Amino acid sequence: MRIDNEKKPVLGIDLGTTYSAISRWTEKGPKVYQNPRREYTWASVVYYDERQEKPLVGNLALKRALIDPENAVIGVKRMMDDANQKIKLGNKEFTPVEISSMILRDVYEYAEKSTPGFDPAGVVVTVPYYFTALQNTNTSEAATAAGLNVLGIIQEPVAAALAYGVHEEETLNDEIIMVFDLGGGTFDLTIFRFTNSEEKLTFEVLATGGDDRLGGLDFDQVLSEYIEKKAGLNLQNESAENVLKAKTALLEAAKEAKEILSFEETTDIIKPNILPGQHIEIEIEREEFEQCMVRYFNKMDAIIDTVIDKASLSKSDIDRVIKVGGSSRIPKIEEILTQKLGSNKTFGNIDPDLCVAEGASIYAAFLDERVEWSKEIEIKTATAHALGIGLGDGRFSMLIPGNRRTPCEATRIFTTNTDNCEELDIDLYQGSSKFIKNNKKIGTIHVSGLTKRPAGELDIEITFRINQQQTVSVTIVQKESNIRKIENVKLA
Ligand code: ADP
Ligand code: MG
Numbered sequence: 471m472r473i474d475n476e477k478k479p480v481l482g483i484d485l486g487t488t489y490s491a492i493s494r495w496t497e498k499g500p501k502v503y504q505n506p507r508r509e510y511t512w513a514s515v516v517y518y519d520e521r522q523e524k525p526l527v528g529n530l531a532l533k534r535a536l537i538d539p540e541n542a543v544i545g546v547k548r549m550m551d552d553a554n555q556k557i558k559l560g561n562k563e564f565t566p567v568e569i570s571s572m573i574l575r576d577v578y579e580y581a582e583k584s585t586p587g588f589d590p591a592g593v594v595v596t597v598p599y600y601f602t603a604l605q606n607t608n609t610s611e612a613a614t615a616a617g618l619n620v621l622g623i624i625q626e627p628v629a630a631a632l633a634y635g636v637h638e639e640e641t642l643n644d645e646i647i648m649v650f651d652l653g654g655g656t657f658d659l660t661i662f663r664f665t666n667s668e669e670k671l672t673f674e675v676l677a678t679g680g681d682d683r684l685g686g687l688d689f690d691q692v693l694s695e696y697i698e699k700k701a702g703l704n705l706q707n708e709s710a711e712n713v714l715k716a717k718t719a720l721l722e723a724a725k726e727a728k729e730i731l732s733f734e735e736t737t738d739i740i741k742p743n744i745l746p747g748q749h750i751e752i753e754i755e756r757e758e759f760e761q762c763m764v765r766y767f768n769k770m771d772a773i774i775d776t777v778i779d780k781a782s783l784s785k786s787d788i789d790r791v792i793k794v795g796g797s798s799r800i801p802k803i804e805e806i807l808t809q810k811l812g813s814n815k816t817f818g819n820i821d822p823d824l825c826v827a828e829g830a831s832i833y834a835a836f837l838d839e840r841v842e843w844s845k846e847i848e849i850k851t852a853t854a855h856a857l858g859i860g861l862g863d864g865r866f867s868m869l870i871p872g873n874r875r876t877p878c879e880a881t882r883i884f885t886t887n888t889d890n891c892e893e894l895d896i897d898l899y900q901g902s903s904k905f906i907k908n909n910k911k912i913g914t915i916h917v918s919g920l921t922k923r924p925a926g927e928l929d930i931e932i933t934f935r936i937n938q939q940q941t942v943s944v945t946i947v948q949k950e951s952n953i954r955k956i957e958n959v960k961l962a
Pocket of ligand 1: 485486487488489490511652653654655656685686687725728729730732794795796797798799800822823
């Protein structure tokens with residue numbers, strides 16, 4: 471066990487789609503770093519053009535992105551499933567891992583600058599619950615490339631629940647917790663069973679759901695369209711460049727108005743010369759924003775029902791709701807949650823912008839065996855995606871369903887569909903469709919040396935195993951041919 475040390479801390483980084491934050495563990499609990507502008511969050515944005523020596527990262531990059539959106543990347547987290555794609559900024563090309571690495575480095579450097587002699591023991595980076603093993607690996611590689619010693623990764627809702635659980639540890643027993651995370655890019659809902667015993671805190675994921683294209687960016691979009699109409703702007707006869715600039719400025723105005731409307735009933739939007747000779751000068755009421763949002767509120771409403779159902783619970787079983795993500799500040803959300811689950815369920819003692827980073831640093835302290843940490847943390851998760859194999863006729867045969875508690879395994883017997891078949895390619899898929907064409911191929915296992923038999927007479931036993939670290943392995947056994955093949959599979 472090691473003692474906490476300001477110069478050799480353990481850190482947690484919330485690498486968000488739109489904003490990131492960094493926290494360290496102290497004896498008194500997690501502490502989030504501020505940047506020089508006294509803000510706790512950094513825009514997850516990178517900007518680069520030919521005139522610069524090196525890319526700009528963070529809030530300044532976001533400012534440049536508004537003037538020159540083509541040389542900026544916002545939302546790189548949505549590209550982490552393909553490490554090889556190229557993002558062109560200025561005259562250079564970057565991969566998503568490189569961009570993420572710059573963001574992590576930027577966030578980290580503020581922490582470093584604030585503490586002379588800074589030499590952290592390690593960092594935990596957060597990932598969305600639905601991230602596949604490949605996306606997790608890419609995130610972890612980005613952190614390593616940023617020069618950080620990665621102690622581990624933790625899923626965002628687990629981190630938020632952990633921050634809550636540790637915060638309230640003295641008074642909590644067993645609870646059903648719902649983490650409601652509405653950020654910039656996505657909506658993620660997770661239901662946990664939390665148990666607090668003498669020796670450990672246990673978080674068991676009961677069900678998850680959400681929408682990976684539902685968040686603050688979408689709200690900015692619908693509100694900006696509304697503002698454009700209400701202000702009577704005419705983009706018809708403008709150059710493409712002017713239109714792009716106007717749209718970007720509209721989005722920025724919408725975002726600002728949206729955030730103010732979480733606290734005020736009305737706000738003015740005044741933007742002179744958004745297009746040559748055209749101005750915006752309007753007032754917007756919270757109710758108008760809520761009107762624009764109706765379809766999103768309905769979607770969230772339906773997702774809450776589905777996830778509660780998936781957890782085999784009823785609404786009254788939910789003891790606590792933890793609101794996470796900047797967009798969870800929208801007052802209507804509280805209204806929806808109260809209406810659905812009853813009043814006094816949401817927990818207010820935790821900052822929706824910071825609890826994910828805080829939870830990550832708590833987990834880092836646990837992994838690094840910091841002395842202040844007395845309890846074990848146990849996280850029981852579930853598979854995010856179903857796994858199985860492709861059948862000859864294009865159908866998907868599922869072995870492990872989505873949302874299954876891990877570790878787990880499943881075995882099924884298959885057979886050949888041609889006579890005297892000596893070798894086979896077994897295609898592995900992830901996804902929930904009955905047809906392989908709608909699912910994602912995650913690998914192929916080649917088996918050769920099969921004993922010759924008529925079609926349908928050779929039993930091939932296939933086993934999928936997922937361990938606690940979410941590593942997937944597939945075992946193929948064919949007894950008569952003396953074949954036993956085990957391969958690890960990287961999820962796509
Ligand atoms: P992510 O984790 O997806 O990066 P965050 O949790 O940091 O995102 O949330 C960022 C989003 O929250 C942005 O779209 C931002 O406009 C929105 N947001 C921040 N503050 C408010 C507010 N007061 N009201 C409504 N939305 C807000
Ligand atoms: Mg987030």
